[in-house]
Amino acid sequence: MIHAGFGEGPTSVGPLSRALLPQLVPDEHFPNAVAWNASVMQGGTILGPAVGGLIYALFRGPSAVYLTAMLTSLVALGSTLRIKPQMKPRTREAVSLTTVLAGFRYIWRHKLILGSISLDMFAVLLGGATALLPVYAREILKTGPWGLGLLRSAPGVGAALMAILIAHRPLRGRAGPTMLWCVAGFGVCTILFGISRSIVLSLIALLLIGATDMVSIIIRGILIQLDTPDEMRGRVNAVDMLFIGVSNEVGQFESGLTAQWFGTVPAVVLGGVGTLVVIALWAWWFPELRKADQLTNRVVA
Numbered sequence: 001m002i003h004a005g006f007g008e009g010p011t012s013v014g015p016l017s018r019a020l021l022p023q024l025v026p027d028e029h030f031p032n033a034v035a036w037n038a039s040v041m042q043g044g045t046i047l048g049p050a051v052g053g054l055i056y057a058l059f060r061g062p063s064a065v066y067l068t069a070m071l072t073s074l075v076a077l078g079s080t081l082r083i084k085p086q087m088k089p090r091t092r093e094a095v096s097l098t099t100v101l102a103g104f105r106y107i108w109r110h111k112l113i114l115g116s117i118s119l120d121m122f123a124v125l126l127g128g129a130t131a132l133l134p135v136y137a138r139e140i141l142k143t144g145p146w147g148l149g150l151l152r153s154a155p156g157v158g159a160a161l162m163a164i165l166i167a168h169r170p171l172r173g174r175a176g177p178t179m180l181w182c183v184a185g186f187g188v189c190t191i192l193f194g195i196s197r198s199i200v201l202s203l204i205a206l207l208l209i210g211a212t213d214m215v216s217i218i219i220r221g222i223l224i225q226l227d228t229p230d231e232m233r234g235r236v237n238a239v240d241m242l243f244i245g246v247s248n249e250v251g252q253f254e255s256g257l258t259a260q261w262f263g264t265v266p267a268v269v270l271g272g273v274g275t276l277v278v279i280a281l282w283a284w285w286f287p288e289l290r291k292a293d294q295l296t297n298r299v300v301a
Contacts, residue, residue: 032167032170034218034221034222034225035163035164035166035167035170035218036163036167038159038163038214038217038218038221039160039163039164039167043160045156052065052068052069055068102232102235103232103235103236103238103239104239106228106232106235106236107236107239110227110228111286111288112176112223112227112286112288112289112292113223113224113227113228113236114286115282115285115286115288115289116179116219116220116223116224116289117220117224117239117240117243118243118282119179119180119183119220119278119279119282119286119289120183120216120217120220120243120244120247121243121244121246121247122247122275122278122282123183123186123187123216123275123278123279124244124247124248124251125247125250125251125254126251126254126271126272126274126275126278127186127187127190127251127271127272127274127275128248128251128252128254128255128271129190129193129194129209129255129268129271129272130152130155130206131251131252131255131256132255132256132259132264132267132268133148133151133152134148135259135264136151136202136264137151139264140197140264140265141196141197141198141199141202143199147199150199150203151199151202151203151206154203154206154207154210155206155207155209155210155213156210157207157210158206158207158208158209158210158211158213158214159210159211159213159214159217160210160214161207161211162210162211162212162214162215163214163218166214166215166218171215171218171219173293174293175219175222175223175292175293176219176288176289176290176291176292176293177290177292178215178219179215179216179219179220179289179292180279180282180283180289180290182212182213182215182216182219183212183216183275183278183279184275184276184279185208185212186209186212186213186216186275187272187273187274187275187276187279188272188276189205189206189208189209189212189272190205190209190268190269190271190272190275191268191269191272191273192205192208192272193205193206193209193268194265194267194268194269194271194272195265195269223292224236224237224240225237254271255267255268255271258270258271
C-alpha cells in the first residue's frame with residue numbers, strides 16, 4: 001500500500017526472508033514477529049534518508065554516505081549468514097514450467113490467499129495518492145520543500161506507529177473483516193486527502209493512510225505465511241512480491257495519467273472511490289476474507 005501506498009513499503013522484504021520467518025518463529029509468536037519486523041523496516045525507511053543527509057552534511061560529500069551504506073550492508077549480510085533456520089528436508093524438484101508456475105496455481109486454488117493478494121494489488125493500483133504529493137505541495141497546499149518532506153514522511157510515520165501498537169497489542173480475532181475495514185479506511189482517507197486544502201488535515205489523512213495500510217499489510221502477511229505449506233511458501237511469497245511491485249509502479253503511472261486527464265484532485269478522489277468499490281466487490285466475491293478469524297494456529301490444507 002504506501003508501501004508507500006499499499007505494497008511498496010513497510011513490509012516489503014524479499015521473498016526469501018519472508019519465507020524464512022515462519023521457520024524461525026513459533027506460530028503463537030508469529031503475528032507479533034511480523035509486526036516488529038514491519039516496525040523495524042518502517043523505522044529504517046523513515047530514519048535512513050535523515051541519517052544519510054546528516055552524514056552528507058558532516059563529511060561534506062557523498063563518499064561517507066556510500067561508505068556507511070556499504071558497511072551497514074556488510075553487517076546485515078553477516079547477521080543473515082548467522083541465521084540457522086530449521087528446515088525440513090525435501091526432495092529437490094526439477095526446474096520446469098510447471099514448477100515455475102506452481103506458486104500461481106496454488107494461489108488460484110486457495111481463495112483466501114488469492115483474495116488478500118489481489119485486494120492489496122487493486123487497492124494500490126487505485127489509491128496511489130502519494131505519487132502526486134509534489135503537485136499537491138506546490139499547487140494545492142502552497143507549501144515548499146519542508147512541507148513536501150512532511151507530507152512524504154507522514155504515511156511512514158503512521159505506518160510505524162501502527163506497527164508498534166500492533167506489536168504491543170496483537171490482533172486476536174476477526175482478521176478478515178479487520179483487513180477489509182482497514183482497506184476501506186485507506187480509501188476514505190485517500191478521498192479526505194484529495195479534497196483537503198489544509199496541510200494539517202492533509203498530514204492527518206496521510207498518517208491515517210499509513211496506519212490503515214499497515215494493519216492490512218500485517219494481516220495479509222500473516223494469512224499468507226500461515227496458510228501456505230513450507231514447500232510452497234517461497235513461491236507464493238515471490239508471486240506476492242511480484243504483484244506488489246507491479247501494482248506500485250502501474251499505480252503511480254495510473255495516478256499520473258488520471259491527473260493529466262481529469263486534474264490532480266479528481267484523480268486522487270476517484271482513486272479513493274475506486275478503492276471502496278474494490279472493497280465491496282472483494283467482500284462479495286471472496287467470502288473467505290469475511291470469515292477469516294484467528295491469526296494463529298491456522299491449518300494449511
